[in-house]
Amino acid sequence: xxxxxxxxxxxxxxxxxxxxxxxxxxxxxxxxxxxxxxxxxxxxxxxxxxxxxxxxxxxxxxxxxxxxxxxxxxxxxxxxxxxxxxxxxxxxxxxxxxxxxxxxxxxxxxxxxxxxxxxxxxxxxxxxxxxxxxxxxxxxxxxxxxxxxxxxx
Numbered sequence: 453x454x455x456x457x458x459x460x461x462x463x464x465x466x467x468x469x470x471x472x473x474x475x476x477x478x479x480x481x482x483x484x485x486x487x488x489x490x491x492x493x494x495x496x497x498x499x500x501x502x503x504x505x506x507x508x509x510x511x512x513x514x515x516x517x518x519x520x521x522x523x524x525x526x527x528x529x530x531x532x533x534x535x536x537x538x539x540x541x542x543x544x545x546x547x548x549x550x551x552x553x554x555x556x557x558x559x560x561x562x563x564x565x566x567x568x569x570x571x572x573x574x575x576x577x578x579x580x581x582x583x584x585x586x587x588x589x590x591x592x593x594x595x596x597x598x599x600x601x602x603x604x605x
């Protein structure tokens with residue numbers, strides 16, 4: 453799956469999309485993030501963090517770990533976006549933000565729904581406090597994220 457993701461990222465670059473990545477996150481940093489959030493992260497998200505750290509299309513970045521520091525609570529980090537969403541939107545503890553849009557779009561992994569090493573990505577409705585299933589795994593979500601942006605270029 454990571455090979456397919458790399459090919460899609462190359463297509464975005466070739467199309468002239470403005471892309472940036474936060475940089476590789478270390479295994480220790482990912483483990484510390486899991487401790488801070490009191491949960492485990494799906495394997496596909498961990499691999500993404502190890503490879504890219506977070507980021508993507510400028511203005512539509514996937515939350516990650518910046519400067520290999522999982523405790524940074526900036527916007528654009530998993531920890532920062534999750535804490536902000538818990539405070540501002542009442543995000544439940546089982547949801548961990550992987551994308552926080554400027555238009556109150558909150559996309560999360562649902563850690564209550566692990567199957568093996570993976571859990572689904574859901575959208576969280578900040579007004580109704582409900583979720584909607586988007587993808588079975590983080591990899592599936594990432595592929596959709598990239599493919600959607602390729603079609604817009």
